[in-house]
Amino acid sequence: MSTIYVEKLEIYTILGIKQEERENKQKLLIDYWIETDISKAMLSDDIEDCVNYRTINKEILSTVANSSFNTIERLLGVLLDIIMQEASIEKATVKIAKPGALRYAKNVSITASRER
Numbered sequence: 286m287s288t289i290y291v292e293k294l295e296i297y298t299i300l301g302i303k304q305e306e307r308e309n310k311q312k313l314l315i316d317y318w319i320e321t322d323i324s325k326a327m328l329s330d331d332i333e334d335c336v337n338y339r340t341i342n343k344e345i346l347s348t349v350a351n352s353s354f355n356t357i358e359r360l361l362g363v364l365l366d367i368i369m370q371e372a373s374i375e376k377a378t379v380k381i382a383k384p385g386a387l388r389y390a391k392n393v394s395i396t397a398s399r400e401r
């Protein structure tokens with residue numbers, strides 16, 4: 286098994302329970318890890334044999350940008366659903382960070398995984 290890692294995807298959206306967070310978009314930093322068997326792609330050099338991270342990334346970008354959930358947990362569930370739609374993915378992990386959302390903290394994040 287190999288890992289595709291997309292690091293610190295920066296997206297502005299509505300996410301949170303506070304009045305201010307319902308009214309103003311805030312920056313999220315999203316990391317995700319995709320575990321998949323790349324042995325065929327390592328021989329074929331054919332994108333059709335790969336998990337195309339470009340396709341998944343575009344769906345994540347548009348879903349997050351157009352969402353307005355209350356909790357990080359709900360958004361994690363939606364993003365794991367998107368990634369696990371691809372049958373060749375064995376496991377996915379997503380981390381969502383809200384820098385500056387928690388008073389006196391530099392960052393707050395939650396990480397969740399789903400396995401087939």
Ligand SMILES: Nc1nc2c(c(=O)[nH]1)N=C([C@H](O)[C@H](O)COP(=O)(O)OP(=O)(O)OP(=O)(O)O)CN2
Nearest residue numbers: 300301302303306355356357358383386387388389
């Ligand atoms: N498990 C979760 N807990 C909280 C979430 C969440 O998504 N999952 N979200 C929030 C708020 O939306 C926000 O991120 C933090 O708000 P708050 O706790 O009010 O943070 P402050 O530091 O600004 O608190 P003050 O009391 O206003 O100082 C909360 N929890």
